[in-house]
Amino acid sequence: MAQFHCRWRNVLICVCSPCICLALLFIYATIMVCIRMGSTASSWAAEKNHFVASGTFTNNSFAPLPKTFWEFHLHGDAFWNNLQQVTDRHFNPILHPNDHKRGLGKSTSDESPLRQSFSAVINLDSTKRNFEKLPQQIQEFVSHMQKRDYPTITQPDGVCGAGAKDEKEPPLLLLAIKTTELNFKNRQAIRQTWGQVGWVAGQKTNSSRGEEGGGYVRRVFLLGKENTEELGVDLSDLVQLESKRYGDIIQWDFKDTFYNLTLKDVLFWSWFSRSCGRTRFVFKGDDDVFVNTPKMITYLQEQLKKPKAYKTMKDFMVGDVIGAAMPNRVNKSKYFVPDSFYKGFYPTYAGGGGVVYSGQLTKRLHNMSKKVHLFPIDDVYVGMCMIRLKVHPVHHPAFLTFDFPGKEEQELCSYHRILLVHKRSPHQVVKLWDHMNKTQTQCWDVPLKTVGESKNKPKTL
Incomplete structure (x- = not known):
């Protein structure tokens, strides 16, 4: 009987031992895989890096x-x-x-x-x-297109652009305006009107007390270099004098062309990341736009007061959003991009005439730009960086990068209802600013345009 039990015990050991070993090996492998996946996922999530493959x-x-x-x-x-x-x-x-x-x-x-x-x-x-x-x-x-290490010819006197020397709180807004050496009149019009620096009062609607709140504003103009041979004159000395007078110019030593506007973005992000640590928001726009700065100040302050704004600010971008656009294949257009250079839809992006984003997002764009090849259309390039950050710009109908719809501009308070309108000459900018000041009392309670009122035609490049 003892021999019988011993024989069965040996049989059970021979049969079960491999099964137990396999089970233990499976458990060990499962634990290791889970640890590896958790480590990879956590590091990926921590880095906020979004991989976008081709296709x-x-x-x-x-x-x-x-x-x-x-x-x-x-x-x-x-x-x-x-x-x-x-x-x-x-x-x-x-x-x-x-x-x-x-x-x-x-x-x-x-x-x-x-x-x-x-x-x-x-x-x-x-x-x-x-x-x-x-x-x-x-x-x-x-x-x-692979070069980005262009030297700086001149830069602002202030740490983060021209502004008040006695700021009592961090700057709310930096106005970063793309311009060229030739466009001195544009810069002067901006300095005298919507681009004034220092403390700027906001403008709240539905208030009988007039202006409430405000914020410190700084300003910087972004320039490259004109081709002296093509232009027939060297403007460098004049730009240097202007820089000494106003302290609001940053100029890099690269050829200032339409396709190099993307370079201005990338180099500006790098400069901002080094020099503007405390600035809350950036307005980046062209030198032919008109901005309702008081309403912009109030709008941005309202964003900071929203629940969990400290979390959402890292992704904040607002403007005239264009989605699912196709590259322009008309070879006479300045936006022309042949299919031999790029194929596919463009990512969602905010029109480059004027857009606002947070200082936190500016630094994230700077880091992401190191992983995205330059593209000849600047606002599309920003969209390419945004999609890789898993961030999407917010559309606001008060950003009129394609001008007023219909006859809306003729209304008395039309410019009080917007944050930005594109394509205005220096003379028009000065007149519009004067008009805004004269109609301030009459149009005080006029709200900004809302989504339901947007009547612009579909936007394409």
Whole structure:
């Protein structure tokens, strides 16, 4: 009987031991996988880095979105798409789950993958064959699109632009205005009107006490260099004198062209991140816009008072939002981008005529720009950086980058109902500011335009 029990015990041990070992091995493997996934997911979430692979589709909330991570040639010979695909794969946390150095860091070494991908794509035989077919202005853009280390010729006297020397609180708003050496009249009109610095009073509606609240405003103009040979005159000395007089100019040593407006964004973000640590908001716009600064001040103060504003401010951007736009294929347009350079929809973006975003978002855009190749349309490029941050601009109908609809401009208080309108000459800006001051009492309680009133036609580039 003892031999019988011993025999069965040996049988059970022989049969069950492998099963127990397999079960223990499965439990161990499951625990290790969970730990690895948790580590990868937590580091990815902490970095707020959003991978966007090439190949896009659209739905009601995103444009564009990743279609696949793995296919290499969805866009054929589209130069920019191929460049960005190489870079996106480099920073893809799925392909490189253990390489935490690829995350969204602040080191300038993050720019090396951009240069590496550029070298890899530009040397492909297919790229060399198609490069000469690109329009001349695109070829010129490509020839220097990997360069971002342009020296600063002059910069503002103040730490973060021109402003009051006796500020009693952090600046609420920095006005960052894209301009050129030639546009002195535009800058003067802005300085005398909506771009005044120091303490600026807000304007609340439905109030019998007049102006309430306000904030400190700073100002900086963003310039490149004119081509002296094409212009026939060197304006450098005049710009230097202007800079000494007003202390509100930052100028970099690159050719000031339409396609280089993106450089102004990238270099401005870098300068802001170093010099404007306490500034709450940035208005970035062209030098031919008119801004209702008092209403802008009040609007921004209202945003800061909203619940959990301390959390939402890191994503805050507001303007005239354009969604699901296609590249302009008309070769005579200044917005022309051939399909040999870029294919696909543009991401959602705010029109570059005038947009407002938080200081926190400005710094995040600076970091993300190290992972996105320059694009010849500046506001589209901002959208490309935004989509990778998983952030979307908020549309506000008071940003009229395509002017007033119909005959609305003729109404007495029309300019009191907006935050911005595009395409105004220096003479018009001065007249409009005077008109705003004269009609202030009559139009005090007029609210800003609301979404339901927006009658603008569909916007395209």
